[in-house]
Amino acid sequence: NAGVMQNPRHLVRRRGQEARLRCSPMKGHSHVYWYRQLPEEGLKFMVYLQKENIIDESGMPKERFSAEFPKEGPSILRIQQVVRGDSAAYFCASSPGNEQFFGPGTRLTVL
Amino acid sequence: KQEVTQIPAALSVPEGENLVLNCSFTDSAIYNLQWFRQDPGKGLTSLLLIQSSQREQTSGRLNASLDKSSGRSTLYIAASQPGDSATYLCAVRTQAGTALIFGKGTTLSVSS
Numbered sequence: 001n002a003g004v005m006q007n008p009r010h011l012v013r014r015r016g017q018e019a020r021l022r023c024s025p026m027k028g029h030s031h032v033y034w035y036r037q038l039p040e041e042g043l044k045f046m047v048y049l050q051k052e053n054i055i056d057e058s059g060m061p062k063e064r065f066s067a068e069f070p071k072e073g074p075s076i077l078r079i080q081q082v083v084r085g086d087s088a089a090y091f092c093a094s095s096p097g098n099e100q101f102f103g104p105g106t107r108l109t110v111l
Numbered sequence: 112k113q114e115v116t117q118i119p120a121a122l123s124v125p126e127g128e129n130l131v132l133n134c135s136f137t138d139s140a141i142y143n144l145q146w147f148r149q150d151p152g153k154g155l156t157s158l159l160l161i162q163s164s165q166r167e168q169t170s171g172r173l174n175a176s177l178d179k180s181s182g183r184s185t186l187y188i189a190a191s192q193p194g195d196s197a198t199y200l201c202a203v204r205t206q207a208g209t210a211l212i213f214g215k216g217t218t219l220s221v222s223s
Binding site: 031033041043045048098099103 | 143145147152153154155200202207208209210211213214215216
């Protein structure tokens with residue numbers, strides 16, 4: 001059983017561009033969580049999804065950020081019109097319902 | 112609002128020492144608590160998960176305890192090795208199906 005997969009591992013964008021981060025959960029896991037780790041900060045929750053549904057998006061900025069977890073395919077975190085403050089490591093975790101298993105993260109750098 | 116604090120922020124020890132990392136949380140009504148390890152530039156590796164009804168969990172040289180009433184958990188590492196050098200994160204879950212709330216971590220350095 002492969003672990004949680006995230007791609008790309010590193011992403012560089014210029015201000016104003018769009019960033020798409022992908023997360024493939026572990027087989028059999030229907031819960032996906034996205035977290036963000038800013039430099040010198042702890043991990044902060046962004047959004048929690050189950051297949052085709054957003055369960056909790058209380059940690060996600062209201063503008064420019066969106067997330068989906070379609071019936072088929074990976075979960076996607078989308079950041080529109082990126083700004084330098086979006087530079088961070090974005091981690092995805094999947095869960096069968098209890099323990100969370102984390103992917104290696106995507107490190108986004110905004111120039 | 113649940114807050115998680117980890118002390119110390121950094122710790123340096125010589126190889127072979129036993130050590131304790133501390134985690135405290137402000138609201139004792141938790142569902143479970145998880146300890147993770149994060150290596151520089153890498154993802155998180157789950158070390159131990161303690162359910163709210165449990166007092167401790169053990170895996171190899173690691174032992175984690177949970178005292179809900181006092182809002183504390185400790186991670187005990189026996190006979191530390193240089194390979195244990197990493198950042199250790201504590202995270203709590205307040206209810207089933209909710210996200211984890213993380214502390215900022217303790218960065219451990221074990222010298223040979």
